[in-house]
Amino acid sequence: MTARLLVLGSTGRIGCLLRRAWQEPPEGLSPVWHGRGASSDLAWDMLSEAWPGGRADIVLTLAGVTSRAGRLEDNGALGMAGCRAAEAAGARHVFLLSSGAVYGSARSEDLSEEDEPRPDTPYGEAKLTMERAALEWRGPGRPGLTILRLGNVAGADALLGPRRAPGEIIVLDPVPGAGGPVRTYIGPVSLADVLARLARLAIGGAPLPEVLNLGAAPPVDMADLLEAAGLAWRWDPPRDGVIPRVSLALGRLAALCPMPADAGAPARLVAEWRALA
Numbered sequence: 001m002t003a004r005l006l007v008l009g010s011t012g013r014i015g016c017l018l019r020r021a022w023q024e025p026p027e028g029l030s031p032v033w034h035g036r037g038a039s040s041d042l043a044w045d046m047l048s049e050a051w052p053g054g055r056a057d058i059v060l061t062l063a064g065v066t067s068r069a070g071r072l073e074d075n076g077a078l079g080m081a082g083c084r085a086a087e088a089a090g091a092r093h094v095f096l097l098s099s100g101a102v103y104g105s106a107r108s109e110d111l112s113e114e115d116e117p118r119p120d121t122p123y124g125e126a127k128l129t130m131e132r133a134a135l136e137w138r139g140p141g142r143p144g145l146t147i148l149r150l151g152n153v154a155g156a157d158a159l160l161g162p163r164r165a166p167g168e169i170i171v172l173d174p175v176p177g178a179g180g181p182v183r184t185y186i187g188p189v190s191l192a193d194v195l196a197r198l199a200r201l202a203i204g205g206a207p208l209p210e211v212l213n214l215g216a217a218p219p220v221d222m223a224d225l226l227e228a229a230g231l232a233w234r235w236d237p238p239r240d241g242v243i244p245r246v247s248l249a250l251g252r253l254a255a256l257c258p259m260p261a262d263a264g265a266p267a268r269l270v271a272e273w274r275a276l277a
Helices: 013-021 074-088 122-137 188-203 222-229 251-256 266-276
Strands: 003-008 029-035 058-061 093-099 144-150 170-172 182-186 211-214 216-221 233-235
Touching: 003 074, 003 188, 013 029, 013 188, 013 266, 029 188, 058 074, 058 188, 074 093, 074 122, 093 122, 093 188, 122 144, 144 188, 170 222, 182 188, 182 222, 188 211, 188 251, 188 266, 211 251, 216 222, 216 266, 222 266
Parallel strands: 003 029, 003 058, 058 093, 093 144, 144 211, 170 233
Antiparallel strands: 182 216
């Protein structure tokens, strides 16, 4: 039996990559794409309209606001709209996309789901507010809930994602005594595979954690990523305040969704991005 997977917010950067990755629907899943455009299966203004009705087995809420545009405080309203839609649609489980930014950036160790969030940006604070509201909402008779704390997605991130003018040189902050900043990344194809597996686990009734880091190991030096992509770049002059490393602990994810050993390698990240570009 095919399960209906409602994807809320499918017209953003991550949603567009996911649509391309799932042009052939994943095994056992039938995606229903939500957005405001004519290309979507479901048009619904999550902030101002009531749930229009319909059934879903799993809900994946990608809808959110970044610091680049919009009102950050809307992240909480969008997250709760996704939770309420899942309940109204009779869904078994809702996956709510958050961010590793909730941990903050002052720690050098791998950031675990059990670590206390200490966001140090308005975006991280907004996502943590969303998480807390969702965790308060959960309860008997409601869908299961998993908050996905995502790292960087190759092709949807600030380094590789924005379209640049021909010949533009990317500027990267150096890390004293090292190279470039190190971050947790995941390729969009790997992300699509992980999300499909999580959805199938939820449909099968497997126990899932309430909070789950989402990325691929090992973390990647951003300079190596630019080299693998063959993009023109240079070092910026050294400056104070550069964050050397933000790395998510991924043991909990690996137990649920094993990935290839090179899933976080720069060459693979770039290949997955370009396969869906």
